[in-house]
Amino acid sequence: MAKKTYDLLFKLLLIGDSGVGKTCVLFRFSDDAFNTTFISTIGIDFKIKTVELQGKKIKLQIWDTAGQERFHTITTSYYRGAMGIMLVYDITNAKSFENISKWLRNIDEHANEDVERMLLGNKCDMEDKRVVLKAKGEQIAREHGIRFFETSAKANVNIEKAFLTLAEDILRKTPVKEPNSENVDISSGGGVTGWKSKCC
Amino acid sequence: MEDLDSSPELALEKDPFQLTVEDVYDISYVIGKDLLKIGGEPKGQSGRISDLQFKIVRVLELLEALVSQCNLNMEELKLERDNLKKEFERVLNEGARGDADQVNLGPDKQVIDLTDPDRPRFTLQELREVLQERNQLKAQLLVAQEELQCYKSGIIHPTEEQFVTIENDATASSTKRTAGNNEDYTVIKRLFSFRQGKHIGYCGF
Numbered sequence: 001m002a003k004k005t006y007d008l009l010f011k012l013l014l015i016g017d018s019g020v021g022k023t024c025v026l027f028r029f030s031d032d033a034f035n036t037t038f039i040s041t042i043g044i045d046f047k048i049k050t051v052e053l054q055g056k057k058i059k060l061q062i063w064d065t066a067g068q069e070r071f072h073t074i075t076t077s078y079y080r081g082a083m084g085i086m087l088v089y090d091i092t093n094a095k096s097f098e099n100i101s102k103w104l105r106n107i108d109e110h111a112n113e114d115v116e117r118m119l120l121g122n123k124c125d126m127e128d129k130r131v132v133l134k135a136k137g138e139q140i141a142r143e144h145g146i147r148f149f150e151t152s153a154k155a156n157v158n159i160e161k162a163f164l165t166l167a168e169d170i171l172r173k174t175p176v177k178e179p180n181s182e183n184v185d186i187s188s189g190g191g192v193t194g195w196k197s198k199c200c
Numbered sequence: 201m202e203d204l205d206s207s208p209e210l211a212l213e214k215d216p217f218q219l220t221v222e223d224v225y226d227i228s229y230v231i232g233k234d235l236l237k238i239g240g241e242p243k244g245q246s247g248r249i250s251d252l253q254f255k256i257v258r259v260l261e262l263l264e265a266l267v268s269q270c271n272l273n274m275e276e277l278k279l280e281r282d283n284l285k286k287e288f289e290r291v292l293n294e295g296a297r298g299d300a301d302q303v304n305l306g307p308d309k310q311v312i313d314l315t316d317p318d319r320p321r322f323t324l325q326e327l328r329e330v331l332q333e334r335n336q337l338k339a340q341l342l343v344a345q346e347e348l349q350c351y352k353s354g355i356i357h358p359t360e361e362q363f364v365t366i367e368n369d370a371t372a373s374s375t376k377r378t379a380g381n382n383e384d385y386t387v388i389k390r391l392f393s394f395r396q397g398k399h400i401g402y403c404g405f
Contacts (some may be wrong), residue, residue, distance in 0.1 A: 005346060005355075043331040048342055074328050 006050055006059035010170050011081050012163075013111075015103050016088035017096040018067030021122040024153035025088060026064050029163050034154050041066040043074045051164060053171055060167060079110035084166045088120045091137075091150065092129040097121075100140060116169045117146040120162055125155040221268045228260045 014022040023041050028034055030047040045064045050057055063082065065075040079085070087103050089096040100119070107117060121137040124130075134150055141148030147165060151158040208226035211219075235253050305311070312319050349355075 005350070043327060044335070046335055046338070073324060074331065077328075 006057040008056055008058045008171070008174065010058055010060050010083050010167055012060055012062045012084045012086065012166065013078060013082035014062065014064050014086050014088060015075070015079075015106070016067055016086075016120075017090070017093070017099050017103075020067065020088045020090040020093065020096050021153050022067065022086075022088050023064050025086075025120065025122060025151060025159060025162075026062055028153040028156055028159045030062070032156075034156075036154075040068060043071050044078055049163075051167060053164065053168055056171070058167055058171065060163065062163075076106060076110045079107065079115075080112065082111055082115055083170050084116040084118065085111060086118050086120055086162065086166065088122050089132070089137075090123050091121045091132045091134075092123050092126050094131045097132045097136065104144060114173070116166060116173070117144070118162065118166050118169075119144075119146055119148045121148070121150040123152060123154070124150040124157055125152040217270075219267050220271060221264055224260060224264045224267050227263075228257075231256055231260070 014026060016022055018040060019038065023039075023045075024034060026047055030049045041064055043066050047062050047064065048059065049062065050059045052058070063078050065071070065078065085107055087100060087107070089100055091097075104117075107115065119137060119141045121132060121134065124134075137148050137150065147169070149158045149162045149165075151162055153159060208229050211223035211226035212230065214223055235249065235256070238249055
């Protein structure tokens with residue numbers, strides 16, 4: 001009976017230092033737009049974007065966190081529900097790269113154990129101001145066994161690719177909850193346990 | 201220290217506590233002159249006079265030592281007094297200036313200017329609640345927009361009966377209120393559809 005506009009709901013989370021471009025990355029993905037004005041995110045915000053992967057409509061609910069330390073206690077309470085986390089740094093800001101280990105520790109402490117992680121080196125259009133080599137990003141991603149992209153929200157580089165790849169990685173891990181029908185296209189229903197239950 | 205027309209005799213009239221070593225020298229000069237005069241008079245007494253002269257010289261030497269010591273002490277005390285005065289004024293000023301700051305300032309403490317219109321006023325918990333409510337409303341708006349789109353694009357035909365709960369997946373803290381709203385919504389919709397003679401459903405997410 002239920003008519004649904006999507007098959008699966010994935011919750012994603014963006015984290016990283018203040019000013020690295022998390023909101024811009026999300027804005028590029030959700031609205032295909034870019035704004036140069038820097039407005040610090042207050043606490044937590046979200047956007048919705050529905051994508052189609054392997055014949056399934058996947059609704060991405062993407063949570064955008066404030067990078068500022070003063071919002072830390074608010075933002076970390078949103079880690080738990082995330083199925084995928086994008087950790088963003090700024091290739092023109094060495095400090096934001098150094099803090100990656102801090103953010104990874106936050107994930108370990110607050111997120112689900114099986115959360116899918118991804119590292120993004122944003123602002124790759126600003127080659128003249130680069131201080132973090134691409135190889136450094138690749139290295140730290142390899143060390144932690146996570147995917148890595150250099151992105152530019154401004155020049156629209158790798159933004160969609162990053163989100164779709166993360167969604168694909170989550171989809172791959174998502175158990176098919178359809179009795180007696182393996183590898184059969186699930187036109188509706190199914191989905192990740194819990195998300196669509198009536199309780200909340 | 202040669203005062204213009206001060207004669208050495210004036211030193212004898214001075215307040216003893218104002219006496220300087222120079223005054224003692226003036227006094228010794230005056231006495232010495234008088235003794236010389238006495239020495240020039242009748243003979244036979246010069247031996248006794250010279251004895252007296254030695255004693256007077258000794259007394260004058262004692263006086264010189266005392267006066268000079270006294271003056272030194274005086275200078276030291278004056279210096280100390282001036283220093284203490286300065287120190288006192290400094291502490292007094294600092295105290296007045298730092299009064300407010302020093303009330304409760306410890307590590308990790310902050311002073312809030314209550315006259316600042318932009319001062320912090322809300323707690324983290326209050327901010328958390330406001331953000332939750334904002335995101336919840338945003339989620340409901342998105343649901344409503346998508347639902348509207350469903351009708352517009354004809355995905356849902358008003359003749360189909362489709363009762364689906366609107367799920368609120370943006371927040372977890374609003375279970376009761378959202379459920380209540382959904383029920384109201386359903387009742388209104390039912391009444392509406394009754395009047396129209398049709399069944400109207402709505403799509404859920």
